[in-house]
Amino acid sequence: MVEITSYEKKIKKHLSFLGFVRVENKYKQEFATKEEADAMCNLLDTYNISYLEYPNGIVRSNDYRKQFYQNIKPIIGSWYFCAYCGKPIKEEALTVDHILSIRKAQKSKFLQWILLKMNLDDINDSKNLCACCKKCNQKKGQKVSAAYVVRGILSRKRWFWITYYLLILIIIIWVIYNIGNI
Ligand SMILES: [Zn+2]
Structure with missing residues (x-):
């Protein structure tokens, strides 16, 4: 291309x-x-x-949202979670984010190599998509970092969110319990 x-x-x-x-x-x-x-x-x-x-396939497609909904099901009911801040988001309100940004991938030979290694010949493959809220999407912009990539990939796993919220719950209970004992 x-x-x-x-x-x-x-x-x-x-x-x-x-x-x-x-x-x-x-x-x-x-x-x-x-x-x-x-x-x-x-x-x-x-x-x-x-x-x-750049190699063909590193262009934003018109149907990447469709790709996302077809391949990545909501975590609970019709709820997804923002990959970057953890906030629950309703199916219709979410933003679909390209984990490896299109602009960056077009310019970086390294990212093109990663796409190849991930077996993606199209940047709009659902493996490169995750749910996020509008605020985080704007904040992330074209940034690509290990932390963003890891969060993007983990956010598609139900077990990740169960562990994430369970940990928060344990911390809250621990705090309440300790305040009660002061
Ligand atoms: Zn967010």
Whole structure:
């Protein structure tokens, strides 16, 4: 996939002629082989057009929410939990987060390697999706860190939430018990 985000108006026609398709103010084109994509990049270099080149499949899909709901069921009833702050969220109010951010994966060879190792050829695979609240989604933005990745993966496991809330409950009981004994 070759993506052009900044371009001058006068080259628009030229980009369409080269086979680029305009999506949300960006010009994109997928290639069957890496060689073909590289050849296009060489051509763009000669025109001094800046671009991003990354493996196909690292683009936000329109149906990733659908992917999420189909593959990740609510933890209890119709409730999910925010992967990053632990808050319970109703099915219809949740934000679906890409654990490995799309923008970062497009730019980082390391993240592309991780995706490959995770057996994901599409960044919208449900294995890369988790539930979170709006606030955490905004706070996380494009950040990728080990802590975010671990929380993202654990948040899909029911046993994780049972352990998480059980621990909180034990702490609360312990505090109440100790206050009572002062
Ligand atoms: Zn949250």
